[in-house]
Amino acid sequence: MLDFITNPFITILLFLYQILGGNVVLAIIVFTILVRVALYPLTLKQHRSTKAMQQLQPELKKLQEKYKNDRERLAQAQWDLYREYGVNPLAGCLPLLIQLPIMLGLYRAIVASMAATPLQLLELSERIYVHPLSSQVPLQNQFLWLNLGVPDPLYILPILVVATTFLQQKLLMPSTPKPEPGSGDSASDQAAAMSRQMMTIMPIMFGIFSLSFASGLSIYFIASNIIGIGQYAAMGRIDFRRILGLAPKEEETEVEPVKAKARKETVSSRPSKARPSTASAAVSEPISIKSSGDSSKLVIKPKRAGIRDSRAERATARRNKS
Amino acid sequence: MKKSRNAITPPRFVVVLLIVLAIFLSACRNEAGDSWPGVAQDPDDAMVYVANDKSVVAVRAADDTVTVEWEYSDDEKFYAVPTIYNDMIFIGDYKGRMHAINRYDDEDEGIVAGTGEVIYEPEEVTIIGPLKENTEDRIIGGAAVNPDENLLYFGYGSRDVVAISLDPDADVNGEEWTFETDHGVWATPLYVPVYLPDTFETEISPAPDDSADDSETDGAEAGDDDENTADADQAGEEENEETTQADDEADVGNGESEESTDEADGASVDETADNEPPGDETLAEDVAETETDNPAVELAPRPNAMLYIVSLDQHFYAVDPADGELLWDEYLGGAMPSSPTHDPIRNWAYVGTFGSEMVALDLAEDADDRVVDRYETEDWVWGSPALVDGVLYCADISGYVYALTITDDGFEEKWKVRPTESSIRGAPLVVDGLVLVGSQDNTVYALSTEDGTEQWSETTEGDVLTELVLISVLGEDEESTSELVIAGTSESDERLVAYELIESNDGKISRSRAWAYSD
Numbered sequence: 008m009l010d011f012i013t014n015p016f017i018t019i020l021l022f023l024y025q026i027l028g029g030n031v032v033l034a035i036i037v038f039t040i041l042v043r044v045a046l047y048p049l050t051l052k053q054h055r056s057t058k059a060m061q062q063l064q065p066e067l068k069k070l071q072e073k074y075k076n077d078r079e080r081l082a083q084a085q086w087d088l089y090r091e092y093g094v095n096p097l098a099g100c101l102p103l104l105i106q107l108p109i110m111l112g113l114y115r116a117i118v119a120s121m122a123a124t125p126l127q128l129l130e131l132s133e134r135i136y137v138h139p140l141s142s143q144v145p146l147q148n149q150f151l152w153l154n155l156g157v158p159d160p161l162y163i164l165p166i167l168v169v170a171t172t173f174l175q176q177k178l179l180m181p182s183t184p185k186p187e188p189g190s191g192d193s194a195s196d197q198a199a200a201m202s203r204q205m206m207t208i209m210p211i212m213f214g215i216f217s218l219s220f221a222s223g224l225s226i227y228f229i230a231s232n233i234i235g236i237g238q239y240a241a242m243g244r245i246d247f248r249r250i251l252g253l254a255p256k257e258e259e260t261e262v263e264p265v266k267a268k269a270r271k272e273t274v275s276s277r278p279s280k281a282r283p284s285t286a287s288a289a290v291s292e293p294i295s296i297k298s299s300g301d302s303s304k305l306v307i308k309p310k311r312a313g314i315r316d317s318r319a320e321r322a323t324a325r326r327n328k329s
Numbered sequence: 330m331k332k333s334r335n336a337i338t339p340p341r342f343v344v345v346l347l348i349v350l351a352i353f354l355s356a357c358r359n360e361a362g363d364s365w366p367g368v369a370q371d372p373d374d375a376m377v378y379v380a381n382d383k384s385v386v387a388v389r390a391a392d393d394t395v396t397v398e399w400e401y402s403d404d405e406k407f408y409a410v411p412t413i414y415n416d417m418i419f420i421g422d423y424k425g426r427m428h429a430i431n432r433y434d435d436e437d438e439g440i441v442a443g444t445g446e447v448i449y450e451p452e453e454v455t456i457i458g459p460l461k462e463n464t465e466d467r468i469i470g471g472a473a474v475n476p477d478e479n480l481l482y483f484g485y486g487s488r489d490v491v492a493i494s495l496d497p498d499a500d501v502n503g504e505e506w507t508f509e510t511d512h513g514v515w516a517t518p519l520y521v522p523v524y525l526p527d528t529f530e531t532e533i534s535p536a537p538d539d540s541a542d543d544s545e546t547d548g549a550e551a552g553d554d555d556e557n558t559a560d561a562d563q564a565g566e567e568e569n570e571e572t573t574q575a576d577d578e579a580d581v582g583n584g585e586s587e588e589s590t591d592e593a594d595g596a597s598v599d600e601t602a603d604n605e606p607p608g609d610e611t612l613a614e615d616v617a618e619t620e621t622d623n624p625a626v627e628l629a630p631r632p633n634a635m636l637y638i639v640s641l642d643q644h645f646y647a648v649d650p651a652d653g654e655l656l657w658d659e660y661l662g663g664a665m666p667s668s669p670t671h672d673p674i675r676n677w678a679y680v681g682t683f684g685s686e687m688v689a690l691d692l693a694e695d696a697d698d699r700v701v702d703r704y705e706t707e708d709w710v711w712g713s714p715a716l717v718d719g720v721l722y723c724a725d726i727s728g729y730v731y732a733l734t735i736t737d738d739g740f741e742e743k744w745k746v747r748p749t750e751s752s753i754r755g756a757p758l759v760v761d762g763l764v765l766v767g768s769q770d771n772t773v774y775a776l777s778t779e780d781g782t783e784q785w786s787e788t789t790e791g792d793v794l795t796e797l798v799l800i801s802v803l804g805e806d807e808e809s810t811s812e813l814v815i816a817g818t819s820e821s822d823e824r825l826v827a828y829e830l831i832e833s834n835d836g837k838i839s840r841s842r843a844w845a846y847s848d
Contacts, residue, residue, distance in 0.1 A: 123486065125364040125408070125469060125515065125666070129752060129769075129794070132709055132726055141709065142663050142684040145641050147512060154466075154487045 012112030013119065014134045020120050021140040031146045031155060032226055035117060039230040042113050043238060046106050050238060053106075059094045110231075114224065120146055121223040123156030148223075155223035164225035165217035171232035172210040178236055363423065364408035364469070365754070365794035366817040366824060371413050375802045376432075377815055379825055380407035380420055381848065385430060387418075387443065388846055392802050392811040392829060395844045399443025401430045410471040410517065410796070412481075414495075418445075421468025421483055426450040427493065449493045449504075470668075471517035475634070475650050480505055482636060482650070484514025490638050492653060506653035512642035516668045519637040520650060521692070524673065525630050629676035635692065639665035639680055645690060645699075659699045661688050667713045667756070670721075672735070677701060679721055681710025687723055687731070689739050702739020706731065712756035712796070715764075720778070724753035724766050730776060732764070746781035748774040751792075758797040758814065761830060761838045767793025767816050773828070775840070785840060787828060791820030813843055824848045 016038075023034040043050075066088055074081035089096055122128040122145055135141045148155045159165060217225040366381035375390050376398065385407055387398040405422040412419040418430040430445030451466065467486035474481055479495045492505040636650040641664040647656045663684020670679045671692075678690045685708055689701040708727035715722045720743060721733045728750045732743040751770035758765040763784060764776045769792040775784045795817035801810045813827045825846040831839045 124467070126794075127363075128666075129711075129726065129754065132752070138685075138708075142682075144683055145512065145664055147642075149488065149511065156487070 009108055009112045009115060010134070012108060013115040014136060016112050016116035017119055017131070017134045018136045018140060020116055021135065021143050021146075022137070024120075024146055025140060025143050029143075029147050030150075031120075031148070031223065032150045034146075035223060035226050036230045039113070039227055040234055042109065043231065043234045046109060047238065049106055051242065053101075054239070054242065056095065059092070060096060063088065063092060063094060114227065117224055117227050118221060121148065121156045121221040123148070123221065153222045155226070156221050158218055158220065159222040159225060162218070164222050164229065165214050168217040168225050168228045168232075169210040169214035171229050171236075172213045173206065175232045175236050176206045176209055178239065363406060365792075365819055367408055367410040367420070367471070368795045368798055368815065368817040368825070369411045369413055369471075370798040370800045370815065371432075372800055375800055377798065377800065377825065378411040378413070378418060379817055379846075379848075380409060380411050381817075381824060382406055384848075385411060385418065385420055385428075386848060387432070388825065390800055390802050390813055390815070390827060390844075392804050392813070393843055395825070395827070395846045397846075401428070401443050401445055403428065409468055412472040412474065412517075414474045414476075419448075419472045419474075419481060419483075421470075421472065423467045424450075425466040425468055425485060427468065427472065427481070427483060448495075448499075449491070469513070469515040473518045473520045473636070475520050475636070477522060477634065478651060480650065482518040482520065484516065484518060484638065484640075486513045486515065488512060488514070488640075488642075490514050490518060490648075490653075492650075508638065508646070508648055508653040508655070510638065510640035510642045510644065510646065512640055512664070514638060514640050515666045516639045519668050519671060519678070520634070521631060521637065521671055522634045523631055524628055525632060526628065628673045629693070631676060631692075633694070637669060637671075637678060637692070639667075639669060641666065643682070643684070645669070645678075645680065647692070656694075657699070659690060661700070662686070663709075666711055670714050670716050672716060675735075677735075679714050679716065679723075681706070681712065681714060681723055681725075683709045683711075685709060685725070687714065687721070687733065687740065689735075704731070704733055704740040704742070711752075711754045715757045715759050717759040717778075722757040722759055722764050722778075724755075724757055726752035726754060728753055728768065730757065730764060730766055730774075730781060732778065732781060744781040746776060746783075748776060748783050748786070752794070754794040755796040758799060760799050760812065760814070761832070763830075763838055765797050765814055767795065767797055769794060771818070773797065773814070773816050775838070784838070787840065787842070789816060789818045789820075789826050790823035791818035793818055811843075814840070822847045 019041075020034055020038050023037050024031055027033045027037065067085060070081060070084045070088065074084055119127070119131050119134060122131045128145055131144060132141060135144070146155075152161060153159055153164070213228055217228060366379050368377065368379050370377045377388050377390055379386050379388070383404065383406055384400050384402040386400045389396050389398050401418075403422060405424040405426065407420055407422050407428075409421050413432070416432050416435075418432055419427060420430070421427050426447045427449040428445050429448045431440050431442055434440060434442045466489075468483055469486050470484050472481050472483040474495070475492075480492050481495055482490060482492050484490045488510050490508040490510070492507070493499065494503060494505055634650050635656070636648050636653075638646040638648060640646065643662060643664055644658045644660055645665070646658045648654060649656060661680070661682055661684065663682030663686060665680050665682050667681065669690075671677075672679065676692045678692055679687060680690070681687050685706045687704040687706060687710055689703075690699050691701050706723070706725045707729045708725040710723055710725050712724060716735070719735050721735055721740070722731070723733070724730045727747070729745060729747045730753065731745050733740040734743045735741075748766070749768045749770050749772065751768045751772075753766045753768050755767050759778060762778050764778055764781070765773060766776070767773050771789050771792055773787045773789065773793055775786065776782065777784055793816045798815045800813050800815060802813055803809075804811055812830045814830060815825055815827045817825055823845045827843040827845070828840040829843045831841060833839055
């Protein structure tokens with residue numbers, strides 16, 4: 008199903024293996040770096056979207072409290088809030104959806120390249136696009152104590168996989184404060200609980216994979232986790248203090264009104280397609296949101312700050328006229 | 330009614346994605362299976378042995394039926410080619426254990442056919458406390474027998490070759506020696522016994538002292554230098570006899586190359602004995618059997634028994650069969666998953682590689698250039714080549730079949746055809762002027778040995794990646810014999826399928842389906 012991704016990846020992996028002196032571990036690491044770098048723009052976009060969602064949480068919480076008995080109005084109010092701040096709640100998933108087949112292709116390429124049985128090797132032969140590279144097969148499967156075609160008998164790699172996956176999860180997961188008893192914020196509680204569960208489930212899941220799959224794949228998991236941590240660290244998005252159990256650093260982040268400028272320029276020239284807002288004010292003012300988790304103030308500028316909602320004005324005008 | 334846009338929160342969506350990911354990853358794991366059935370035949374007894382998944386089955390072939398004689402089961406997988414030696418079958422499993430299975434009942438000894446035991450298993454190595462390194466490994470290739478020293482050689486999927494004693498009193502973990510390569514050894518090691526012709530008077534290098542220990546006839550081949558030189562004539566005679574036996578046994582033990590050499594035997598007997606007198610190019614392992622009767626055939630002397638090991642590490646190794654000492658090795662630039670085929674006339678070996686080459690090597694101990702010639706193929710050559718009447722037949726996984734005439738300079742292409750675009754994995758079977766190959770497209774192709782033109786093809790239920798085997802069976806009148814070509818397939822409904830070769834009035838060889846065995 009993913010052969011159109013997997014097969015070129017196998018060829019690239021074999022090429023790297025050839026130019027890196029027949030070191031399959033090095034080839035896997037370099038290949039993982041290349042793929043992660045190529046996917047960096049998507050990762051960045053996903054992260055921004057997640058961050059924005061995180062910053063809207065206090066506001067969402069208020070809405071949830073306000074409309075806790077009316078789900079329909081709550082949904083509408085949430086949607087308006089997202090629109091107002093230019094945040095798409097599913098925008099974080101789109102890059103993930105694009106990345107997923109690529110990462111799966113990479114995973115399959117590594118599994119296929121580590122062919123350990125005759126039939127796997129025969130299948131691999133059909134996947135190599137550049138014929139001269141096929142003489143490299145089968146890849147050298149010995150590295151230190153490891154036979155890369157079978158699971159690590161010493162369980163060192165599975166432990167490292169669990170540790171790095173947990174670390175990555177811990178570093179990248181937004182800090183979710185524990186809900187106060189009786190707060191009544193069930194949706195938020197559920198999301199927080201789910202986040203905490205993921206932080207446990209993910210490392211265990213990958214640890215189990217490492218116990219039963221070729222250890223070459225464990226190398227990939229570890230490399231991928233470390234590179235992922237490195238990428239986010241380079242973006243300045245990692246709070247190492249949280250890992251050490253120290254108080255998180257104070258942050259004041261602004262969600263950029265990304266498209267506001269462009270729209271501001273065009274708003275007067277074409278009719279807006281924005282949905283009628285339920286907000287009473289046609290002109291939004293910047294609001295200040297106080298995070299429930301710490302004392303710092305998160306200032307989020309509404310995306311449409313200063314923009315007149317001409318459609319709402321026209322609707323009001325029509326009502327007044329009639 | 331408006332749909333709530335908060336129905337799927339990002340974390341829940343991610344959890345769903347994770348589940349999908351887990352399913353994908355799990356599904357990917359066993360996308361390709363393990364291997365294809367290992368098939369071997371005992372031509373003297375019309376028995377065929379097939380190893381697949383967790384059992385080894387012995388079936389008795391007749392011209393129109395097949396009956397199961399016994400089944401040996403275990404909790405681990407078998408895909409290696411069974412090795413037949415005397416009344417035993419030796420086969421390795423995917424846990425690295427070597428099994429010995431009784432072929433026949435023996436009431437006096439209380440032996441029941443199809444029963445067996447593990448005669449070797451890798452040891453568990455304790456690292457620290459309860460932490461143990463599991464050294465188990467797959468045995469993918471067959472085993473080779475050294476009847477002179479009662480040793481069994483087999484390779485492991487990761488890197489080692491192990492020699493164990495066939496002495497009934499030997500320990501289960503009693504290795505005689507191990508030899509380590511840099512990658513897996515999937516090919517059956519090739520044991521080549523001593524051969525000294527009567528006229529061999531040149532200086533003989535001494536055979537290893539160890540080799541004289543247990544063999545009854547070892548005095549001739551494994552005595553000291555003086556003894557060899559002084560008793561050259563006697564030694565020659567004894568060794569001729571022994572070589573005949575040993576070649577037979579080495580052939581039987583050659584696993585993947587076994588079929589090709591046995592197949593070569595069948596063809597060679599027919600063609601050289603009945604149709605054409607053997608010339609200088611005439612060759613096959615069976616030539617050794619008739620060498621004393623055929624003075625026209627001169628075999629190259631082999632003063633020392635040798636064990637040849639080919640590895641996925643792209644090296645061809647020659648080791649001392651007695652102690653596993655490396656004597657020489659040659660880098661060939663491509664992994665070798667199948668056994669080399671030995672040419673006793675020239676004392677050369679032919680081996681196909683994943684470097685898309687067929688390579689001829691000079692096995693003489695004093696050879697200056699080990700590699701005699703290289704022939705470039707279109708793709709990986711996986712199966713062992715078949716050597717019949719001085720022509721080497723091989724196939725590659727792009728579906729090409731090659732016939733290469735062997736000359737003093739190496740290879741000379743006779744013909745090259747492509748009957749299919751699917752993989753031809755196994756060794757070609759040469760019989761009655763036909764080259765038979767099995768393909769991944771569920772078809773057995775029969776080509777003319779003369780020019781490679783397709784004579785016929787037969788479709789099977791599953792892909793034919795195993796070696797084809799040839800067996801002669803008695804007809805219903807118990808006088809006439811029929812030749813059956815047997816193919817192993819990946820489908821359980823047709824695990825074995827047999828075609829009877831029929832000669833028509835115009836001399837062409839046709840076929841009819843004889844039977845199929847399902848497990």
